Amino acid sequence: MSNPGPESPVVLSLRGVSKAFGAVHALRDVSFDCVAGEIHALVGENGSGKSTLLGIASGFVRPDAGGVEIGGRRLRRASPAQARRLGLGIAYQTYSHVEELSVAENLYLAVPHDVQPAYGRMNEWAEAKLADFNVSVPVSAPAGSLSLAERQLLEVVKALLARPKVLLLDEPTTALGPEDVERLHALVHEQSRAGVAIAYVSHRLPEILGIADRITVLRDGVGQGTHDAADVSEDDIVAMMIGRPLAVAFPERRRPSADADVLLEVSGLAGERFGPVDLLVRRGELLGIAGAEGNGQVPFLRALAGIERSAGGAVCDGTALDTSSPLGPLRAGVVLLSGDRRGEALFPVLSVRANATVQVLRRLARLGVVGRSRERGAIDELVRRLRVRMSSGEQPISSLSGGNQQKVSLMRPFLRGDVKVILAEEPTQGVDVGARFDIYEALRAKADEGVAIVVKSSDPLELAGLCDRVIVMSRGRIVEEIAADALSERRIVEAIVGLPAARVGGSVA
C-alpha cells in the first residue's frame, strides 16, 4: 500500500456539498478530500449518495450548496470539460464510450486537444497507449462490440490518458473476473505511487480493505466520517453503512411450508449482463433479490419477463416458459411490474380505470365492446382494498402520487386472477411511507393467495422486513441465499459487500 505523507497536497476537495432531487436529499453537507498518492475509498449502500458525490466532483451535477476544488483550483461551474481541464479523470460505471466509434476514436476524443496525435496516426497512437497500460483490445473495433470487461478496462485507460491529478473510479470491477480485478488494482497502485490521487467507489469491502488507504462512509446522503483503512474492520464499516431508522411496518409473514410446490423453476438462465442463474420459487413465497445496483438483478427479471434476450430455461407451473418475447410469460401468468413506471408500466395520459383494466379488456367486453360500468365495477373493490387515493377513476393516472400510481399497476395482477408469478422491480421506489405499507400488504395478500412473488429492491431494510427469503446477486450471479431465520438488514448488506455468512453469529456455513 502506498503511504502518502501528511504533507501531500489535497488534489480533490469537496466542501459541504448538498444536493436534492425534488423532495429527496441525495447529499447533505458532505465533505470529501483526496490527497496526492492516496487511494481513498467511498462506500455506502445503494442510494446513499455515492453517485451524486461523484457527479458533483466531475462537474456533471451542479450542487445546491458547497464547492469543489480540483488541484487547488475552484470548479466554477458544473462542466465535465472544465473538470477535466483542472486535472480530473473519471471512469464511469456505466461507461462513456460512443459505441459506434472505434476504440481508437474513443480514446482520441478523451484526451485534450494538445495531447491528441495527428488524426491519421490515431490507431498506432491508441495501440501504444493501450500497451502502456497492459490492456489489449482491438483498436479499430467499435467500442460497442467489446465485452463488458474490456469496456470497463478501456474506461479506466481512457480516464488515465489525460494524465489526471485525481482519478475517480466508479465501481470499476463490476464486470471483471478475478484476474482482471488484479490487473486493475496493479494499475491503480502504479498510478497512486506516481502521485495520482484516487477516489475509489465500490461496495465490495474485501476489495476496498485490500486497496484503500482511507475510507469514507456515506449513509442516506450524510457522511459517516473518514477513517484510516488500517483502523477499521469490515464490521465497523457495515455498522456505519446500515442503521437507518425503520419508518414503516411490514405485514406479518405467513411462512410458506417448505414442501409447497415449486411454481417457478429457473435453470441456467443467462443474458448479456447476468447469469447463469438457477432459482426455485415456491407457491405463496415472497422472494427478495438484493445486490448493488448494476449487478444483473434488473436484466435477470426482464429476461424472465421476456423483455431482454436470454438463453437457458425457466418452467412455470410445470410448463416451459417461452421467454423469447414478452407475450409468452404474460400468457403463462408471469407479470413484471417495471421499475420504470412512467416509461414502461403505465400510460401516463390514460385514466386510472384504463390503466388498471388494460390487460383484462377482453374479459370485460361484450361482443367486443368494453362497458364502462363493468370496468368500474371491476376496479371499485380493488380501489378500496388497496386504498388508492384519487378523486375519480377517470382522472389521468399521471395526476396521482407515485405511491397511488404503483397501486394502480398492482391492480392488474389482482384483476387478472390467473397470475402465477409477479416480478416486482423496486415496487416502492418514489413511494411515500404511508403508501408503502399498502403495497407491502397487497404483495403479501397476493402471495397468500398462492402466487409466487419476486421483489427486486435496492433497499435491504425493505427486503429484510417483507420477504420470506432473499437472494443476493453480484456480477450477474447469485452469490448468497439468506433464509427467513437469518434475514436482517445487516446480513443482506454484509452479503452485498462480500462478507461471508460464516462470520455471523458464529454459525459455520
Place this chain on the structure above:
Amino acid sequence: MKRGLLPPALMTVLILALGAYAAASQSAFLGRSNLNSLLLEAMPLVLVSMGQATALLVGGFDVSVAALMTMCVVTASFTLTPGMSTAALFPGALAVVGVGVATGTFNALLIRVFRLPSIIATLGTLSVLEGASLLLRSYPTGTINTDVTSTLTDGVSFVPLAFVGVVVLALAADAWLYQSSGGLAFRAVGLDATSSRRLGRSTGRVVVLAFVVCSVFAALAGFYLAAEVQIGSPIVGNEALESIAAAVLGGASLAGGKGSYVGTLLAAFFLTEINNILPLFQQPTEYADMAIGVLILLALALYQAPELASRARAARRKVRGIPSTVG
C-alpha cells in the same frame, strides 16, 4: 467507412441511369442550355440540404430552412435592388447572410437554453419567418438586382462556377468530417451526446455551431432561389422536407452522427434531375413527388440492410452471461 460509401455510390448510379434514359429518348436533355439550367436549378436544394445534413449530424432537424430561404429572398428584394452601386451591394448581401446567422442563433438558443426538441423549436421559427415574409411582401414584388443574379449564375461553358464551388465545398466538408479531430467530435455528439459530454467534449458548442451553419447554408440557398425567381416573393421556399430527404438519401441517419456532404449533394442533384426531366416527357410534376417518396423508402431500406443483418447475426450469437465466477 465502406458502409458509408453506399449512399453516394447509389446516388451516382441513379443520376447516370436517369440521365442516360432521358438523353436516349429526348436529345434536348443533354443540350448545353438544359444542363446549365439543371445545375443552376439544383443549387438552392444542394445548399440547403448540406445545411440540413449538418443539423442531422448532431441529431437535430431544422424545418425552418425553407421559410428562411423565403425570408432571404424577401430581404434581398429590399437590400439588393436594381440600380444599386457595387459598393452598396456588399452590405446588402451581408444583410441576407445576417438574416441566416440570426435565425440560426435563435434556433440554437431555443434548443440549448430552453431545451426544446429541435423539430419543435424550428417549427416555431418557421411560422415566425413565414409571417414576417408576408408582412414585408404581401405579394411578389421588388425586383432583385440583375448584376447580383448574373454574377451568381456565371459559368464556364455550361457549368456554373457556383456548382464547382459547392462540389469543392462538399469534398472539403467530408474530409473535415471523417479526417479531422473536429469532425470526429461533431459526429460523436450526434451518435451519443451523454458519452460525448462525459468524454469532456463541449456538446453545447457543437449543437449551436451546427444550427448556425445550417441556417447560413439556407441563406446561401436563398441567394440562388433569389437568382431563380428574381423577385421578392413571400411564398417561394418549399424545400424543408426535400432537404431532409436529400440528406437522408445521401446517407444521413435521422438518429444523428452519420452523413455525407458529397452524398447529400448527389442526392439533392438527383431530386432536381427528376423534377427537371418530367416536363421533358410532358409528365405532370405530381409524379416527381411520388417517385421521390418511393425512392426514399427504397433507399432507406437498402441502407439499413447491412445494419439489420449484423443485428440478426448478433441475435443468433449465444448469450452466456458474465464469464467469471467470483464472490
